[in-house]
Amino acid sequence: MIEKNGDSIPHVLSVAGSDSGAGAGIQADLKACAARGVYCSTVITAVTAQNTLGVQGVHDVPEDFVAQQLKSVLSDMQVDVVKTGVLPSIRVVKVLLQSLAEFPVRAALVVDPVMVSTSGDVLAGSSILSSFREELFPMADIVTPNIKEASALLGGIHLETVADMCNAAKLLHALGPRKVLKVERLRVILQVIGEAWDVFQNVLVKGGDLPDSLDAVDIFFNGERFYELRLSRIKTRNTHGTGCTLASCIAAELAKGSPMLTSVKVAKRYVETALEYSKEILIGNGSQRPFDHSLRLKSGFHRKEVFNPSDLFLYAVTDSGMNKKWGRSMVDAVGAAIQGGATIVQLREKDAETQDFLETAKACLAVCRSYGVPLLINDRIDVALASDADGVHVGQSDMPASAARTLLGPEKIIGVSCKTIEQAQQAWISGADYIGSGGVYSTNTKANNPTIGLDGLKTVCLASKLPVVAIGGINASNAGSVMKMEVPNLKGVAVVSALFDRENVLTETKKLHDLLMEHHHRKSNEIHARQLSGK
Numbered sequence: 001m002i003e004k005n006g007d008s009i010p011h012v013l014s015v016a017g018s019d020s021g022a023g024a025g026i027q028a029d030l031k032a033c034a035a036r037g038v039y040c041s042t043v044i045t046a047v048t049a050q051n052t053l054g055v056q057g058v059h060d061v062p063e064d065f066v067a068q069q070l071k072s073v074l075s076d077m078q079v080d081v082v083k084t085g086v087l088p089s090i091r092v093v094k095v096l097l098q099s100l101a102e103f104p105v106r107a108a109l110v111v112d113p114v115m116v117s118t119s120g121d122v123l124a125g126s127s128i129l130s131s132f133r134e135e136l137f138p139m140a141d142i143v144t145p146n147i148k149e150a151s152a153l154l155g156g157i158h159l160e161t162v163a164d165m166c167n168a169a170k171l172l173h174a175l176g177p178r179k180v181l182k183v184e185r186l187r188v189i190l191q192v193i194g195e196a197w198d199v200f201q202n203v204l205v206k207g208g209d210l211p212d213s214l215d216a217v218d219i220f221f222n223g224e225r226f227y228e229l230r231l232s233r234i235k236t237r238n239t240h241g242t243g244c245t246l247a248s249c250i251a252a253e254l255a256k257g258s259p260m261l262t263s264v265k266v267a268k269r270y271v272e273t274a275l276e277y278s279k280e281i282l283i284g285n286g287s288q289r290p291f292d293h294s295l296r297l298k299s300g301f302h303r304k305e306v307f308n309p310s311d312l313f314l315y316a317v318t319d320s321g322m323n324k325k326w327g328r329s330m331v332d333a334v335g336a337a338i339q340g341g342a343t344i345v346q347l348r349e350k351d352a353e354t355q356d357f358l359e360t361a362k363a364c365l366a367v368c369r370s371y372g373v374p375l376l377i378n379d380r381i382d383v384a385l386a387s388d389a390d391g392v393h394v395g396q397s398d399m400p401a402s403a404a405r406t407l408l409g410p411e412k413i414i415g416v417s418c419k420t421i422e423q424a425q426q427a428w429i430s431g432a433d434y435i436g437s438g439g440v441y442s443t444n445t446k447a448n449n450p451t452i453g454l455d456g457l458k459t460v461c462l463a464s465k466l467p468v469v470a471i472g473g474i475n476a477s478n479a480g481s482v483m484k485m486e487v488p489n490l491k492g493v494a495v496v497s498a499l500f501d502r503e504n505v506l507t508e509t510k511k512l513h514d515l516l517m518e519h520h521h522r523k524s525n526e527i528h529a530r531q532l533s534g535k
């Protein structure tokens with residue numbers, strides 16, 4: 001951290017190559033860190049003459065001078081995270097590792113094993129592979145290869161499917177044996193002192209180049225579990241520098257103190273938002289075009305960064321009565337729902353005392369943040385504000401969404417319950433982010449709540465400018481009928497009893513998640529087939 005007037009600013013050191021076109025490399029790292037509110041210092045390892053057409057020349061910086069830059073920064077400034085990009089020679093890798101041994105960084109080492117530019121130009125030769133595998137990776141907290149890099153690092157194996165990517169992530173993870181030995185000791189110490197630990201080496205295999213995928217799918221593996229991180233693929237040619245930017249954002253979030261998985265999810269969302277924002281900008285005449293890291297040029301656009309409609313996919317709404325009945329705490333229930341695949345959580349406490357509600361909210365928020373899952377508060381703006389939850393859900397007789405927006409500001413998520421076209425239009429005008437629509441089917445969870453059926457849901461979805469989540473009596477046997485409806489705004493289902501009025505929340509959530517994924521894949525394949533046949 002760097003001290004400024006008593007405030008500390010998270011600090012990332014980027015050790016990478018310069019891109020004269022400023023789409024990738026050091027320049028992308030500087031812009032990404034600035035966009036994420038983090039200080040970024042730089043050690044330049046190579047200077048490229050580069051533009052949107054490709055790389056016209058590369059000049060490696062002599063390793064002595066790389067060492068001198070490293071010493072200048074690390075001996076003087078408190079670095080939280082080191083992020084690496086182009087490391088053009090084995091000697092530079094050695095110099096880096098020696099510097100890190102002399103001046104250890106506080107939080108993490110993020111290794112983006114850059115070998116080939118977007119244009120296909122080689123930036124680090126294959127002689128570097130063994131040095132990466134044997135010397136650098138064991139020291140890294142996360143490595144972030146794309147498909148081509150993962151394949152090269154694993155002796156040229158073919159990576160064509162998500163299953164191949166999982167396999168590659170596992171094999172790359174296994175290259176960190178010294179790290180595992182080192183962290184095993186740390187794990188024991190942390191367990192003894194009761195601290196959470198997040199120190200296993202992590203691998204993110206980026207699937208941006210995966211053939212035939214409509215989504216941008218990355219595989220995150222932490223040595224224990226695989227996470228399939230899926231966002232819609234933005235159709236644009238302005239993608240030069242996405243790898244550098246993603247790794248820098250991960251580094252920036254780690255420097256702020258976020259857990260690894262949260263950092264990866266935040267970084268992925270940021271890149272998606274930046275690509276969406278810049279998909280039509282024109283810089284240069286070639287096909288390797290950069291994007292705009294500074295999302296504030298278009299007013300209001302950065303709201304997209306706050307809320308991701310695909311988070312509505314499996315929306316878990318809690319019920320403390322049900323948890324009590326099955327003898328578990330709210331925190332355990334929320335943790336189990338997230339592990340089962342819940343993509344957003346709402347705390348719905350109808351009878352709790354304010355102080356208890358606030359404490360529960362803070363405890364659940366810690367769980368949600370550790371998984372990068374947003375937590376919303378039902379009805380109570382005051383509890384959302386006091387706990388710093390990610391937002392609120394309000395109904396037609398709760399505080400109006402416009403007043404909630406004024407109180408919560410632009411950085412929080414607001415959902416509104418709507419049964420009619422007029423309510424849906426008003427929600428949009430009021431500055432809400434999404435609509436909850438139902439009860440679709442009858443339910444015992446909410447009294448005096450007329451059902452609107454699938455037809456009512458469809459009417460709201462078609463009229464809505466906001467994404468919609470369906471709610472009310474939804475479970476594993478009828479969720480398919482809901483998601484089968486051909487309405488673009490419908491993003492998922494919100495569920496109470498089918499998750500929480502059950503003995504095993506994790507199993508029930510997983511069951512529903514798998515079913516929703518099956519529908520999602522079927523729908524994606526249908527769209528893909530339709531696009532291919534030109535219909």
Ligand SMILES: Cc1ncc(COP(=O)(O)OP(=O)(O)O)c(N)n1
Nearest residue numbers: 378393394395396417436437471494
């Ligand atoms: C996602 C979602 N949709 C609708 C509701 C219902 O909210 P409301 O109409 O305010 O009723 P209560 O939940 O407050 O009883 C919801 N909670 N979540």
Ligand SMILES: Cc1ncsc1CCOP(=O)(O)O
Nearest residue numbers: 439443445472473495496497
């Ligand atoms: C909160 C709410 N709002 C509309 S229906 C409903 C209850 C949904 O609960 P369940 O999923 O148990 O039917």
Ligand SMILES: [Mg+2]
Nearest residue numbers: 379394395398
């Ligand atoms: Mg309400």
